[in-house]
Amino acid sequence: MPEANYHTQHSPFGAFASFTIGLVDSPGGFGQSLRGPARQNIYIGFRGHAQRTWQLLPFLTPPKSQEGAFTGDTTVVQPPRGFDALRPSDYTRTLGLASDTWRADEGRFGFSLLTPFDRVPDPARMPKAAARFHLAPVVTGWIEYDNRQGKEPVELMFGVGNGEDTLRPLTDTSDKLMGFAGGTAFGYATKPARGVTMRQGFDILDPKFRDYRGLLVIAGETALVFTVPAGARKRFPLALGFYAAGPITTGIDSVYAYTRVFKNLEDVLVHGLQEHARYGKVAAQRDRELARSRLDDDQKFLLAQSAHSYFGSTQLMWSNGRPLWMVNEGEYRMINTFDLTVDHVFFELVWQPWAVRDTLDLFVRRYSYRDQHGLSFTHDMGVNSFFTPPGRSSYECDGLEGCFSHMTMEQLLNWILTAVTYAEHTGDRAWLRANQKTLLACADSLHRRDDPDPKKRDGILKQDSNRVRGGAEITTYDSLDVSLGQARNNLYLAVKTLGAWVLLERAFATLKLAKAAADAHATADLLAQTLTTKFEADTGFFPAVFEKGNRSRILPAVEGFIYPLFLGYKDATDRNGRFAPLFKQLSQHIAQALQPGICLDATSGGWKMSSTSTNTWFSKIAIAQHVIRQLFPEAMTDAARQGDRVHADWQRTPGCGRDAMCDQIRSDSGIACGSRYYPRGVSAWLWLNE
């Protein structure tokens, strides 16, 4: 296993904020609404009896001292001196589902950051106390040293250097806090206690200038220093908070939901310290749940890292008297990209099902549209805190055949699949009934995108929206080659369409719409039958696109089965059931695809979405793995099983790890080529259902 060397986002729920650290010899720290890690120096370490110099985790780059700007002496270059930047071999790092812990000095030194996520009740009906607990824009943590065998006191440090932007001492605004803040926006604190001191200076390890209280507030580097007496073991609590007041979004005006229950940053930090133990229990519970699962260590790491990045992209706002849920698309910061919503559903239904419902409602209310074939939905709701006008995404452009084209078919399927998955999983019949007309319109739209003439329909979507204006529709796999990029006559979309009809049949049955249910049933059968005719008897594969002699081989051929599988629809997932002939062909397709050089990368052994593209996406691999392990276990050869290790190594080395969880990865090198700092890896939550 390569040396662990990766950033992890430590993020409150819904604050679109992260405290990012972990990449070796790299800064990180507090980032609000960023598309990648911040660039603050982080000082975490100890100075003990055995070591006379500070031993610091390697989360800083020597800052250029600002001292020279004041003194006019440009010869002063003063990085912090007198410390050892610990090497990865000097410490251990353990990433849990809701924690990230470093230990050094034979385990005596410890530092941990917690992401105590929990089931969040509907914020529209959340009492204030619950809202303060669940929505606090705070990350907790601790720093400790076991000095029971020591003969001299040991010092611990937790600090942040914000370079050119100075921090302020929190003691000025709260007598319950020791720590520092960046304006009104972020800060870190511990409880005032004996043995805790504050420092601020140009050189935090050896401050040259001290004011009446020992600080120099014009300097950019700050720290808390904790003393652990000889013979004692002490753990000090930490709270890391964010606060963004006032209007944040445009197009739809909104403020952070937490601003309704927290007055300011100090309120957040005091709360974080007061509830420190309770948050710790929640995080420990999450950690235990993952630790006790049947996943192997690589899978556990992937899921833990994914969950961390997911929360970094979440944003819960308040708009017009009600909650407004947003997930930002990692480095792209597109708002509620539907391609992500549909993949997050398996995670969000566990932790905040109302978020799925609210997002679906907003898609209907504002981000739906009608083209010549009927209803569909936009790719996203905007970008970078800007909500695009009704019926328009930030992404979709005209006259294109590749990236940035429209995704009308894809998003129609996404609404159906997300909606029925939500309603059936939660049993929210009232919502399903309220959306009956939309579901019927979706079914009608699906039919017409097959063919406006009912007699010509075979179940496969092949009618581009007139929104493309001379171009062609694409799928979510926009950056792969044509094997997955083109929507029309696309294998991946066809099987996804099958999933949609299966779910529509159930939804219509639930709604007692017998005729519509029968139609959905018949269409699913027709589509399954059509699909079997696309199978290449000579090769034993399905082509990725049923056009122009395409011979790419793709794993998302089975992605559409995740929905009936997740909902436990036996009839649609029974290999000997109604889709038996199709299953037989897919089994052969997948078994042949999961071979080195086809959909296992010949160099790395990692899973590839397509045989003809080296651009592969972790979140989609995770879904494919789950479907294949559950429905096509015969394809899980040793080589295929090795994938988890490969995928984990990609994420825990800098090729991906410099941007925390990454999704688009070169399958040969393991280096991210897009979708960095990305939330979608939580599709791996499906693995816990195995």
Next chain:
Amino acid sequence: MPEANYHTQHSPFGAFASFTIGLVDSPGGFGQSLRGPARQNIYIGFRGHAQRTWQLLPFLTPPKSQEGAFTGDTTVVQPPRGFDALRPSDYTRTLGLASDTWRADEGRFGFSLLTPFDRVPDPARMPKAAARFHLAPVVTGWIEYDNRQGKEPVELMFGVGNGEDTLRPLTDTSDKLMGFAGGTAFGYATKPARGVTMRQGFDILDPKFRDYRGLLVIAGETALVFTVPAGARKRFPLALGFYAAGPITTGIDSVYAYTRVFKNLEDVLVHGLQEHARYGKVAAQRDRELARSRLDDDQKFLLAQSAHSYFGSTQLMWSNGRPLWMVNEGEYRMINTFDLTVDHVFFELVWQPWAVRDTLDLFVRRYSYRDQHGLSFTHDMGVNSFFTPPGRSSYECDGLEGCFSHMTMEQLLNWILTAVTYAEHTGDRAWLRANQKTLLACADSLHRRDDPDPKKRDGILKQDSNRVRGGAEITTYDSLDVSLGQARNNLYLAVKTLGAWVLLERAFATLKLAKAAADAHATADLLAQTLTTKFEADTGFFPAVFEKGNRSRILPAVEGFIYPLFLGYKDATDRNGRFAPLFKQLSQHIAQALQPGICLDATSGGWKMSSTSTNTWFSKIAIAQHVIRQLFPEAMTDAARQGDRVHADWQRTPGCGRDAMCDQIRSDSGIACGSRYYPRGVSAWLWLNE
């Protein structure tokens, strides 16, 4: 004259915000509360009949296209192509007092930014309409082309590329605006009109992807494109706005004053365009005032550049129901540094005298303290939007003898001089009376800092505050050598003390405090007499410090006379009056100092504050020049007169110009060594009194 190559800040009044451009081949743009220029690409130019490619002013660096991050294709590197970055020889630039104008293409193309500053009434009593006019966080401008001789239409462009942070189209939130905004924080706009279009894309000159309205809102580069038909001359208005909602400062809580009269950024921009003509008139009036002055071109440039940077550091807040005036100290962002307040007074008394009064009041109310000798004031009120606790500055540290030590004597003098200058210049007797006790306490404190024992007093301050805790007090010239750095027995401070007693005498007379006035008069005479004994008959110089055989020669020997000179106190500035012997010696001192190798730099010819330091400060040079030209004209040799050209060249070339107006400069190289992006150059406003 070297090629003009410098940044200029274009800043609204009191918004602590700048649109900075001008440095060749460098980005700039919108910066909120920054310590230096922003890093946005600015697209300004034209594409005419003669030129088939865009001709752009050189205010951009090729941005790395974000396209590859979406497409996964890392081979795409797409700077804007197909344009010529104009060279300085291709255009003219004219900096006025309130305008900055570029012309190219034989004068047919024009672009201008205006800083329409005006006399601002007291915001505490300002009606809403006046507040909207004076406090609007907006900069106006225009772009034009004279196509009257043309046979084909010409296109003009004004645009901003914000790199990783996308902008949003303003047409979504206002039907009165065309343009783009960065969230809720800044934006630029023109009025919707025929021939104006909006663009947004990865490559703004050749956008590859266009949505239903021709934009790509996930891309970072934006522009307005204006078409000027053949045969026409057209000028299009521009408004560049800022908006920062909610709590901004800590220690003292406050919001921007303009948020009381402007709802949001759109409100600001619409207002800027509606009042465009009126703002244009104000700017033109300012320009005329400077143009018609008797200053030479170098002096005019220095004053214009200074005024631009001054406004970039101004910040008018609202706190506890009243205005809160802040000037930030350039790159250091210390709040209301008293060393600057005392030098800004000559400018601020013209444009916003209430700002001087309010700052003095806040010094008394919160930033005064008493040490063993009595009353004094802090060096500043905080840093980076953080107000330090009462009686404490952000700068002053303990146990030091150089930079970052206390300035108790200096700040005591600064309060006296600023207070009396304000009260006498404005005639605000009520304020003077309200501060009678403070003035008396200041006089008492001055005496005690001379010597606690009245019998031992000679007028010179020599008692360090016990706040230095083992260190020594310094002066504002903290980064120079001991010649100016040490406060005790310091020539500069002694003459400044003389100025303080002269002003106190007047103030006490005004207040009908005859005894105090007589004491001030006597003390001034005593001090003047003492000073004459410090003159070195052998060299014809004063030593800079009356200790340890110091033989540095300094120009600020006469700085203290600026206050009686400014207030028109003939008796104190009459060379044959009460201080005649001192004047005679100072005349010799200055005449000898203003020689190459002494206080004229041997290499550059620029003025040096001290013969023994190459660190020289423009704002202080400006004061010294004024005092010397007015009181010691015999010292103004040709070599001394050349200084203006040297100082102007420093600022209009990148050594200083990369950070707009700079104050601390190496006198040999002309390169800034501190105090960049600095407001204090407006001390040159004094020149207009000559």
